[in-house]
Every structure is written in structure tokens, then in C-alpha cells.
Amino acid sequence: xxxxxxxxxxxxxxxxxxxxxxxNQTNNHNNMYWYRQDTGHGLRLIHYSYGAGSTEKGDxxxxxxxxxxxxxxxxxxxxxxxxxxxxxxxxxxxMGGNTEVFFGKGTRxxxx
Amino acid sequence: xxxxxxNLQALSIQEGEDVTxxxxxxxxxxxxxxxxxxxxxxxxxxxxxxxxEREKRSxxxxxxxxxxxxxxxxxxxxxxxxxTAVYFCATLNYNQGKLIFGQGTxxxxxx
Numbered sequence: 002x003x004x005x006x007x008x009x010x011x012x013x014x015x016x017x018x019x020x021x022x023x024x025n026q027t028n029n030h031n032n033m034y035w036y037r038q039d040t041g042h043g044l045r046l047i048h049y050s051y052g053a054g055s056t057e058k059g060d061x062x063x064x065x066x067x068x069x070x071x072x073x074x075x076x077x078x079x080x081x082x083x084x085x086x087x088x089x090x091x092x093x094x095x096m097g098g099n100t101e102v103f104f105g106k107g108t109r110x111x112x113x
Numbered sequence: 114x115x116x117x118x119x120n121l122q123a124l125s126i127q128e129g130e131d132v133t134x135x136x137x138x139x140x141x142x143x144x145x146x147x148x149x150x151x152x153x154x155x156x157x158x159x160x161x162x163x164x165x166e167r168e169k170r171s172x173x174x175x176x177x178x179x180x181x182x183x184x185x186x187x188x189x190x191x192x193x194x195x196x197t198a199v200y201f202c203a204t205l206n207y208n209q210g211k212l213i214f215g216q217g218t219x220x221x222x223x224x
Contacts, residue, residue, distance in 0.1 A: 036214070042121060043201060043216040044156070046214075049210065091155050093212070100161075102158060102212055106155050
């Protein structure tokens with residue numbers, strides 16, 4: 002079973018602070034994704050990556066940066082966190098093409 | 114948005130009944146994936162149906178895809194209480210590599 006590990010699992014941040022969410026996969030998957038999910042809603046794509054060194058904007062990239070320094074790691078960075086970014090964030094990975102995508106357990110971020 | 118005006122729907126049925134969930138999409142896709150998300154967990158893929166397939170089965174699950182109407186459905190036969198979850202459809206554009214989710218259906222199975 003492919004594994005995607007997110008850290009931290011819970012985070013409380015102050016408004017205006019910098020937040021980094023980390024994601025690691027050891028599946029040798031090319032594609033990685035960051036989503037946010039607000040209560041009672043679906044998942045919205047923030048950023049994704051095709052491989053080390055690449056980042057692409059998803060549907061809601063404003064206020065977020067992404068970094069893919071290696072095949073295994075994909076980070077989501079909030080340079081200036083705002084309360085509107087309070088949400089649950091999911092990382093996912095997949096081989097690309099028409100193949101299965103695997104999700105981490107999520108990070109609950111609260112910005113106060 | 115890739116998806117139609119599909120808000121999070123809620124369905125509540127009795128255990129043992131069959132259920133069908135629908136979704137529609139706006140633009141070209143090479144595959145539709147259906148996911149299940151249980152409370153407090155990340156989504157897990159249930160079934161994947163490619164654009165050249167009209168139907169795909171896996172156990173009690175059946176997915177259909179109609180590329181002409183840009184719609185897909187997921188049916189569950191003989192539902193169990195453990196099927197209680199939120200179900201999402203998602204489209205994957207092979208060329209772009211983007212996996213985009215629809216709003217989902219919150220399914221509650223009453224024992």
C-alpha cells in the first residue's frame with residue numbers, strides 16, 4: 002500500500018505568521034498534490050507537481066507557495082497566514098497518467 | 114470550475130438498499146475516479162473508469178461513464194452501515210496531470 006505522510010497533523014498559527022506543511026512519499030510517484038478541504042465541502046486543488054523541481058498552480062493558488070525539492074517531498078508554504086486559510090489540508094501522490102492517487106491523513110490548520 | 118453546479122448532497126437510506134450517486138463535468142477528461150472519505154480520514158480511491166470504458170465493476174460498486182453527456186455515476190448495491198461516508202468523483206486530465214474533485218455526496222446508511 003502506497004504511503005503518504007503529512008506533518009504536522011495539527012497546527013495552530015498566528016495571523017501573519019509563516020506556516021510550512023510537509024508531505025513525504027516513498028512510492029517513487031512523479032505527481033504530488035496539495036488540496037484544502039473546508040467543512041462540508043469538497044477538495045480544492047492548490048498546487049501540484051510533476052516531479053522534483055516542478056510546481057504548478059492549481060485552482061486556488063493565491064496565498065500559497067509550493068516547493069518540490071526532491072521526488073519524495075512536497076511542501077506547502079503560507080508566507081503570511083490568514084484566518085481564511087483555516088482548513089484541513091491534504092497531500093496526495095500518484096504515478097501520473099490514468100493511475101491511482103493516494104492521500105495522506107490530512108493536516109488540520111487553524112489560523113488565529 | 115471543471116465541475117457543474119454540484120453542491121455537497123446528503124443521502125440517507127436503510128442498510129441493504131441500493132444507491133446511485135451522479136456527477137457531471139465540464140471539460141475534457143481521460144479518466145473519472147470515485148473516492149470514499151470516512152470521517153476524519155483522507156480520501157481513498159474506490160474505482161477508476163477510463164474515457165474508453167462505459168462501465169466498471171468492483172465488488173458491490175459499479176461506475177459508469179458517459180463521455181457524450183460528460184457524466185458519471187457510482188452505484189452501490191446492498192449497502193452496509195460501513196458504507197457511510199462522503200463520496201467524491203474526480204476528473205484527471207492526462208495531459209495536464211490535474212486531479213479535480215467534485216463537491217461530493219454525504220451518504221448515511223441507517224442500520
